[in-house]
Amino acid sequence: MTVPGPPPGETGAIHDIGYRHYDGPRLGSAYIARSLFLHSLRGAFGVGRSVRSKVTPLLLLAVMVVPALIIVAVAVITNANDLPLEYTSYAVRLQVVVTVFVAAQSPQSVSHDLRFRVVPLYFSRPLTRTAYVQAKLLAMSAALFGLLAVPLLVLYAGALLAEMPLWSNTRDVALALVGAALLAVVLASFGLVVAAFTPRRGLGVAAVVAVLLVLAAVAAVVQGVASDEGNTTVAGWAGLISPFSLVDGVQVWALGAESSAQEAPPGTYGGPVFAAAAAALVAACYGLLMLRYRRVSLS
Amino acid sequence: MTLIATRELTHRYRGGVTALTQLTVDVPAGVTGLVGANGAGKSTLIKILLGLLPATSGSATVLDLDVATGGLRIRELVGYMPEHDCLPPDVSATELVVHMARMSGLPMTSARERAADTLRHVGLYEERYRPIGTYSTGMRQRVKLAQSLVHDPRLVLLDEPTNGLDPVGRDDMLALIRTIGTAFGISVLVTSHLMGELERVCDHVVVIDGGRLLRSAPTSEVTAATERLTLEVSERTDEVARRLADAGILVRPAGTALDLELHDEATYDVVRDVVADLGVGLLRMQRGRLHMLDIFRDGADATVGPAGDLRS
Numbered sequence: 001m002t003v004p005g006p007p008p009g010e011t012g013a014i015h016d017i018g019y020r021h022y023d024g025p026r027l028g029s030a031y032i033a034r035s036l037f038l039h040s041l042r043g044a045f046g047v048g049r050s051v052r053s054k055v056t057p058l059l060l061l062a063v064m065v066v067p068a069l070i071i072v073a074v075a076v077i078t079n080a081n082d083l084p085l086e087y088t089s090y091a092v093r094l095q096v097v098v099t100v101f102v103a104a105q106s107p108q109s110v111s112h113d114l115r116f117r118v119v120p121l122y123f124s125r126p127l128t129r130t131a132y133v134q135a136k137l138l139a140m141s142a143a144l145f146g147l148l149a150v151p152l153l154v155l156y157a158g159a160l161l162a163e164m165p166l167w168s169n170t171r172d173v174a175l176a177l178v179g180a181a182l183l184a185v186v187l188a189s190f191g192l193v194v195a196a197f198t199p200r201r202g203l204g205v206a207a208v209v210a211v212l213l214v215l216a217a218v219a220a221v222v223q224g225v226a227s228d229e230g231n232t233t234v235a236g237w238a239g240l241i242s243p244f245s246l247v248d249g250v251q252v253w254a255l256g257a258e259s260s261a262q263e264a265p266p267g268t269y270g271g272p273v274f275a276a277a278a279a280a281l282v283a284a285c286y287g288l289l290m291l292r293y294r295r296v297s298l299s
Numbered sequence: 300m301t302l303i304a305t306r307e308l309t310h311r312y313r314g315g316v317t318a319l320t321q322l323t324v325d326v327p328a329g330v331t332g333l334v335g336a337n338g339a340g341k342s343t344l345i346k347i348l349l350g351l352l353p354a355t356s357g358s359a360t361v362l363d364l365d366v367a368t369g370g371l372r373i374r375e376l377v378g379y380m381p382e383h384d385c386l387p388p389d390v391s392a393t394e395l396v397v398h399m400a401r402m403s404g405l406p407m408t409s410a411r412e413r414a415a416d417t418l419r420h421v422g423l424y425e426e427r428y429r430p431i432g433t434y435s436t437g438m439r440q441r442v443k444l445a446q447s448l449v450h451d452p453r454l455v456l457l458d459e460p461t462n463g464l465d466p467v468g469r470d471d472m473l474a475l476i477r478t479i480g481t482a483f484g485i486s487v488l489v490t491s492h493l494m495g496e497l498e499r500v501c502d503h504v505v506v507i508d509g510g511r512l513l514r515s516a517p518t519s520e521v522t523a524a525t526e527r528l529t530l531e532v533s534e535r536t537d538e539v540a541r542r543l544a545d546a547g548i549l550v551r552p553a554g555t556a557l558d559l560e561l562h563d564e565a566t567y568d569v570v571r572d573v574v575a576d577l578g579v580g581l582l583r584m585q586r587g588r589l590h591m592l593d594i595f596r597d598g599a600d601a602t603v604g605p606a607g608d609l610r611s
Binding site for chain 1: 349351371372374375377379381383384385386387388389390394398399401402403404405406409413416420430446450451482483484
């Protein structure tokens, strides 16, 4: 351990070329926010991190894709005319996997910086708190979108391989991708808020899983009971309880998808209300995140 | 050249705690020590200087940029090393420093080059590829320092960089700080609650206490102005002290003795006259040099002691 040597000229050591000033470009806040976005997106899949942090996301990605591969294989072999499930219902069917991904990777993205107090290193640079929150939110949304989109594209490729109708499959997968983007943003906002308020990573993971699974279960139970009672209105509205059925409701209304929940949003106002609720959820989460980061001090 | 200038800078936290009171100080280029006890307002001042905390009143400029409006630009040109631990354990020093260089706006290739150079300059070699979690405290402090320098700032703010280091590590860090200020040509504002260590590396010293400025002067001047005279008399110490104070000499009780500020030879004459006049015995008259540490200790005593009015 030695301190850097004296300025050049006073030493014979060849390797010591002394301190050089940097006079290259200093790119603006857009570049910095973009870099943080890419860094966080890569981090969500463990790229550029230790092998241990790659295991979870890549395993979950595999678990997401395998059913799609099986479906495709079966469809190709049996020469089916149609995929056995809707593109739009794929995410809902595999919601446990998606939930675990949100739970595992949201804390990785935000709690990590909070817990090890790396945040001051960001905020003492030309990066605003707003840009930080936006980059993190976009990165998590993009990661989730990737997780949801890959199996959809596998299904689509399989459908084309099995020579299913091109036009209807293209339209369906495009709509499903839009739905996936919406679900990704909703879940990312939700996951990041829970994670940002629980700096301990383990707790964050547990909190996100618990909240998402409990909400999904509650929504399913309420819908089930209400359907049994023949009350389709209550069953429809119950979809608001869980982010998954909430986004599903928006898909049904805006994209003409078939509902994967037990009951679609009721009446004429159901769809718009679900869409408004989804928008409000994202806005509220964004607001909470901003509030959380305004409170983060430098020391 | 003035790098940092504050004018009647005041900051009051929402709970009503006043962290800075009417602080007016100029920090020149070079290595400057900011000294004060914990809670003296050092960290608050740094946050305001980085444009991250709005001042309640007053103003401040850093590199001629107003902290109220030029925060982003300031943070582009200034480096900051936090006092507390701020390093993720699962990435290597190289990865962290490259990332932080990009977060300061450096393109990827420059970020890689600068990170490698900077880590070498702070004395991290092969170990820079290992996860930070495996580093010693000294190495971690070097990583923290490297990330504050990687974008080649014109000024670095180092918050208690010697905290937690053993004596050798402390010496290394202080030497490194001196190198940054001289060989690298980057101005430094370094905080510490220990005056003694800054005395060795700083060109200029700013002492704050309880959010107020106690002193701002070149290190040499501070050291020169600290000639003291310790005086012990046989009786009526209080009366002697009063008479000396009346004669314009700064007197402080120091146990049973008195501590006098020694201006010039005339001080001796005043002491002789007072003692002779009161007819007390002169037991001890000892000349000494007070370290900055002691000045500061006096300041700290004044705030924690029962005589709270000493602060005003």
